[in-house]
Amino acid sequence: MNFHAVVDMTPAWRGRIAVVPGARGIYTGPMQVFDGIISDRGSKYAVSGAPCAGPEEAKALIKTLCKQKKFAKATHNTWGLLLADGTPIKNDDGESGAGMVILRMLEREGLYDHLIIVTRWYGGKHLGGDRFRHVQDAVRYYLDRL
Numbered sequence: 001m002n003f004h005a006v007v008d009m010t011p012a013w014r015g016r017i018a019v020v021p022g023a024r025g026i027y028t029g030p031m032q033v034f035d036g037i038i039s040d041r042g043s044k045y046a047v048s049g050a051p052c053a054g055p056e057e058a059k060a061l062i063k064t065l066c067k068q069k070k071f072a073k074a075t076h077n078t079w080g081l082l083l084a085d086g087t088p089i090k091n092d093d094g095e096s097g098a099g100m101v102i103l104r105m106l107e108r109e110g111l112y113d114h115l116i117i118v119t120r121w122y123g124g125k126h127l128g129g130d131r132f133r134h135v136q137d138a139v140r141y142y143l144d145r146l
Contacts, residue, residue: 031061035070037141038134042123046071047138052081052115055089061115075122078135081115082106095120098135105139116142 031050038045048065052058058081066072076095080102082088088107090099102116118138120131127134 031065032142032145033065034141034145038137040123040127040130040134041125043125043127043131043134044121044123045134045138046074046119047116047142048119049114049116049142051113053113054083055081058089058115062117065117071119073121074119076120077117078102078120079115079117080106082112084112086112095131095135097132101132101135102139105136105143109143111143111146 031048033046033048035046036044037047050061052061058079062077062079066077071077076093076098078091078093078095078098080088080090080099082103088103090103092099098118102118106112106114106116116139118135120134
């Protein structure tokens with residue numbers, strides 16, 4: 001099993017290192033990015049996330065993520081955000097229903113004011129309902145590393 005170090009530079013965790021098995025961690029500011037976590041029939045998945053206080057900040061974080069050419073060229077950057085007041089905000093980005101999967105998991109976890117983005121690069125074959133399982137697995141991967 002391969003291990004990769006991820007350095008979290010957010011103020012509360014500055015300089016601490018988390019060892020993440022099997023994924024490549026990329027530091028992009030306050031956002032944690034775990035790339036290459038799932039591969040199925042040519043489709044590849046990544047999951048990213050960061051603390052986020054509202055829809056404008058969410059759009060800014062997604063814009064920052066998409067400055068990396070790889071993420072800008074992704075087929076889908078699906079995301080969900082549950083605000084502290086309980087307001088759900090999501091974007092399926094063409095992956096119908098995926099944003100709601102993210103929101104349900106955030107609600108179940110009780111995680112508010114935190115944006116989670118699941119990125120998919122389409123591999124040429126339809127995944128059917130498996131794509132929802134992969135979204136769940138990607139979000140679980142992220143939540144397990146918070």
